[in-house]
Structures are given as structure tokens and as C-alpha cells.
Amino acid sequence: MSGAPPSSVRKGSAWAIWLPLALFVVFVVLVTVGLLRPADRNVASTLIDRPLPSFNLPSPLPGGAGLKSADLSGGRPRLLNIFASWCVPCRVEAPQLAQLAKAGVTIDGISVRDRPDALQAFLAENGNPYSRIGADNAGSVQLALGSSGVPETYVIDGKGRVRYQHIGEIRPEHVALLLGKLEAAK
Amino acid sequence: MSRALFRLGLVLMLAIAAMLSPAVIAQEMESTAPYAYRQLDDASQEAKAQKLMETLRCLQCQGQSIADSDAPIAGSMRSLVRERIAAGEQPEAIRSWLIERYGDYVSYAPRVSTLTWPLFVLPIALIALAAFLLRNRFVFGRRA
Numbered sequence: 001m002s003g004a005p006p007s008s009v010r011k012g013s014a015w016a017i018w019l020p021l022a023l024f025v026v027f028v029v030l031v032t033v034g035l036l037r038p039a040d041r042n043v044a045s046t047l048i049d050r051p052l053p054s055f056n057l058p059s060p061l062p063g064g065a066g067l068k069s070a071d072l073s074g075g076r077p078r079l080l081n082i083f084a085s086w087c088v089p090c091r092v093e094a095p096q097l098a099q100l101a102k103a104g105v106t107i108d109g110i111s112v113r114d115r116p117d118a119l120q121a122f123l124a125e126n127g128n129p130y131s132r133i134g135a136d137n138a139g140s141v142q143l144a145l146g147s148s149g150v151p152e153t154y155v156i157d158g159k160g161r162v163r164y165q166h167i168g169e170i171r172p173e174h175v176a177l178l179l180g181k182l183e184a185a186k
Numbered sequence: 187m188s189r190a191l192f193r194l195g196l197v198l199m200l201a202i203a204a205m206l207s208p209a210v211i212a213q214e215m216e217s218t219a220p221y222a223y224r225q226l227d228d229a230s231q232e233a234k235a236q237k238l239m240e241t242l243r244c245l246q247c248q249g250q251s252i253a254d255s256d257a258p259i260a261g262s263m264r265s266l267v268r269e270r271i272a273a274g275e276q277p278e279a280i281r282s283w284l285i286e287r288y289g290d291y292v293s294y295a296p297r298v299s300t301l302t303w304p305l306f307v308l309p310i311a312l313i314a315l316a317a318f319l320l321r322n323r324f325v326f327g328r329r330a
Contacts, residue, residue, distance in 0.1 A: 041248060043245050043288050043292070044289075045287060046286065046287055046288065046289055047287065086258075112258075112262075113217060113218045113258050113262065115218070137219065138218070138262060138266070138269075139218075139219050139258070139259065139261070139265070140219075140262065140269075142262065143262060143263065143284070143287070144287070145287075146287035146288055148245035148246065148259065148288065149245065149259065
């Protein structure tokens with residue numbers, strides 16, 4: 001190879017020598033884009049526009065009515081809020097839930113992996129915007145709903161179909177969005 | 187007398203230390219899902235459940251399988267897997283049930299779908315291409 005005359009070098013190799021550098025630059029650009037704009041790691045439910053899974057949860061509090069899936073197809077759109085007393089963002093969204101309840105929205109709650117005494121203290125501290133609460137101690141209804149964390153809020157239409165999933169806490173800027181989704185679900 | 191007191195003190199100290207040990211703290215944080223930390227009584231069913239749990243992704247700590255994760259939702263997923271296995275459901279049916287709700291993402295076992303088929307076809311295509319390009323080099327004895 002070293003003894004080969006220059007004439008044996010093919011013409012195509014002049015640009016080919018830049019190919020590894022070009023590939024490296026592409027790689028660096030991809031990594032930079034990935035670092036600056038991390039992908040959305042939320043796992044969305046695939047139940048949108050499908051009927052709610054059927055469930056029948058007992059009340060976590062003495063004397064409560066509990067919550068079953070049939071309760072959620074009452075003709076009017078409503079919110080289904082997945083929450084827990086151990087969940088810190090649930091405290092953050094409490095004022096927004098109170099605001100929605102005040103605006104006449106029916107909110108049902110599913111408390112996930114919770115204990116009655118802790119839940120009672122949570123509701124005493126943060127207010128109780130729920131018309132009904134079901135206790136999902138095993139977390140099985142949460143999984144059946146395709147929910148991957150707490151809190152999550154679902155917009156359910158009058159026929160008991162899931163229309164929208166809000167992942168994470170409801171911040172003040174999300175209230176109008178949820179009211180719009182409820183209006184659209186009518 | 188003083189020796190008896192000393193012994194009593196020692197026993198009390200040990201009792202307090204035992205109460206504060208991580209085991210007790212962990213018990214208090216125990217999941218409310220029945221089979222999150224409890225194995226199935228039937229060993230072959232538990233083995234089946236374990237095998238499935240190792241190939242399901244925890245939705246919260248997404249680098250871990252639900253068998254490895256201590257996240258609360260992973261406990262619920264383990265409980266769901268064990269309860270359904272105990273009820274006689276097939277592991278792949280449980281996997282499909284979860285994929286139906288969370289998408290392919292929840293499973294570590296790759297599936298051939300309209301989106302993923304290039305991943306399976308591409309290596310074969312590349313090997314075929316390499317074999318085609320290098321076909322002359324595999325011929326022995328033609329050139330000196």
C-alpha cells in the first residue's frame with residue numbers, strides 16, 4: 001500500500017475522508033438536541049375515547065358512598081381525580097380542584113394506596129372537593145385506567161367515556177383548559 | 187442488684203434499637219396492595235409471576251423492572267401480576283392487558299409491530315448486503 005503510486009488512488013476518496021467527521025457532527029447535534037429538549041417521559045393512557053373500565057370501590061371514609069364506574073355515566077361530563085394523601089403535588093392542585101368544584105364541576109376522587117386516617121387528615125387540611133371517593137388500596141383501578149402516577153385527572157363524558165387525561169398536578173393555568181375539555185365533552 | 191439493673195437497661199436499649207431498625211420503618215411504609223411484597227404460596231405460580239415481572243417496566247422509575255423497583259406503583263403492578271397469575275391467567279395475556287393501557291413502552295420484551303419491524307429486518311438486510319459486497323473475497327485460490 002505504501003509503495004503504491006498516487007495514480008492508483010481513486011477520485012471518490014477525496015470527500016470520503018470527511019465522512020467520519022460529518023457523522024460525528026451529526027451525532028453531537030443529536031446529543032445536544034436531546035440534552036436541551038428532553039423527550040416527554042409521561043406514559044399516556046390509551047383509554048382516550050373508550051369507555052371507563054368497570055370498577056366498584058368502597059369508601060375510604062366511614063359512612064361514605066364509595067365509587068363505582070356506573071356512577072360516572074350520569075349524563076353530564078365530570079372529572080375523575082386520582083389522588084393520595086402521600087402525594088405532594090396533590091396538595092399543590094387542591095386550590096384548583098376547589099375552584100373547579102366552585103364553578104359547578106362534579107369531581108369524583110379515587111384515593112390510591114392510602115390509609116383512612118391519613119386521608120382524613122389530608123381532606124381536613126386541603127378541603128374536600130369530591131362528590132364521591134373510592135378507595136383503590138391495591139392500585140388496580142389506577143392500572144386499569146392506564147394511569148402511571150398520582151395525581152392524574154380524567155375528563156369523563158356523560159356516557160362514561162374517557163375524553164381527556166391530564167397528567168400531573170392541575171396548576172392555575174390548567175383550570176381553563178379543563179373547563180374547555182368538559183365543555184367539549186358535552 | 188446493680189447487675190440486674192444493668193441487664194434491664196441493656197434489654198431496654200436493645201428493644202428501642204430494634205424498634206427503630208429499618209425493618210420496622212419499612213413495615214410502616216408497606217404497600218396497601220396485597221401482593222406487592224408477598225409471594226404467592228404456589229412456588230411454580232410465583233416463578234411464573236417473577237419471570238413476567240422482570241420483563242415489565244415500572245412506570246415511575248422507568249429504567250427498572252417492576253421486580254426491582256420499590257416505587258408504590260410498581261408494588262401495585264406486582265400485586266396485579268401475582269393476583270392474575272393466581273387466578274390462572276397466562277403471563278402473555280397480562281402483558282397484553284398492560285400494553286393495551288400503556289403501550290409497548292411498559293414491556294421490556296420486544297414485539298414485532300408495524301413500527302418496530304425495521305429493527306428486526308435491518309440486521310438481516312445488512313448482513314445480506316455485506317455478503318453480497320464481499321462475495322469475491324470469500325473465493326479462495328482464484329488469485330495468487
